[in-house]
Amino acid sequence: MFAKNCIISLLDSIRLQVANTSALEWFAFFFGVVQVLLALKNKVLNFYAGIVSVLLYIIVFYQAGLFAESLLNMYYLIISIAGILFWKGVTPLPISKTSFHDWIKVAILFVLLGTFLYFILSRFTESVVPFADSLVATFAWIGSWMLVKRKLENWVLLNVSNILAIPLLLYKGLELTALLTVIYFVVAIFGYFTWKREFMAGEKTFQNS
Numbered sequence: 001m002f003a004k005n006c007i008i009s010l011l012d013s014i015r016l017q018v019a020n021t022s023a024l025e026w027f028a029f030f031f032g033v034v035q036v037l038l039a040l041k042n043k044v045l046n047f048y049a050g051i052v053s054v055l056l057y058i059i060v061f062y063q064a065g066l067f068a069e070s071l072l073n074m075y076y077l078i079i080s081i082a083g084i085l086f087w088k089g090v091t092p093l094p095i096s097k098t099s100f101h102d103w104i105k106v107a108i109l110f111v112l113l114g115t116f117l118y119f120i121l122s123r124f125t126e127s128v129v130p131f132a133d134s135l136v137a138t139f140a141w142i143g144s145w146m147l148v149k150r151k152l153e154n155w156v157l158l159n160v161s162n163i164l165a166i167p168l169l170l171y172k173g174l175e176l177t178a179l180l181t182v183i184y185f186v187v188a189i190f191g192y193f194t195w196k197r198e199f200m201a202g203e204k205t206f207q208n209s
């Protein structure tokens with residue numbers, strides 16, 4: 001009986017959350033799912049779906065008071081356009097690993113960008129979660145750029161951002177977007193191993209040529 005009541009309560013909670021989700025967030029969610037599935041398939045069309053999703057999420061996150069996330073999606077818009085140019089070049093950009101020197105640059109960028117975002121959010125906005133918002137955005141910001149450059153480890157940084165984002169989104173009442181982030185997390189795991197197989201196949205071809 002207790003288990004039945006818990007299930008009923010959970011279903012009622014989900015139904016209420018779905019009913020309270022705006023149409024804007026639903027559309028952003030849909031195109032976000034399409035984008036990440038196309039990215040997993042290594043298709044340039046992922047950036048076109050991403051453009052639609054991020055335009056909608058700029059508004060969704062701003063209305064929720066997640067200003068760094070809103071700013072992050074403006075960055076995603078630029079990244080999506082850059083990704084189209086990179087991926088549709090005459091010579092497709094190959095998947096590669098991040099070098100030690102690249103990781104040093106990433107670490108420096110992480111500290112600078114994270115500090116800058118936290119300073120802006122805590123001093124000049126009404127954000128009630130400036131540290132968490134800036135931390136999630138920083139990991140996602142850097143990971144997204146690595147995705148455009150087709151660095152294998154982009155999936156790792158993006159998933160760190162995803163893990164941190166889920167409780168933050170739930171706290172701000174964005175349950176549907178939290179679900180999308182769970183999907184991002186799962187797909188990123190598959191994305192990493194898919195890209196790794198492609199990278200290793202390319203290395204083997206290069207060695208045998």
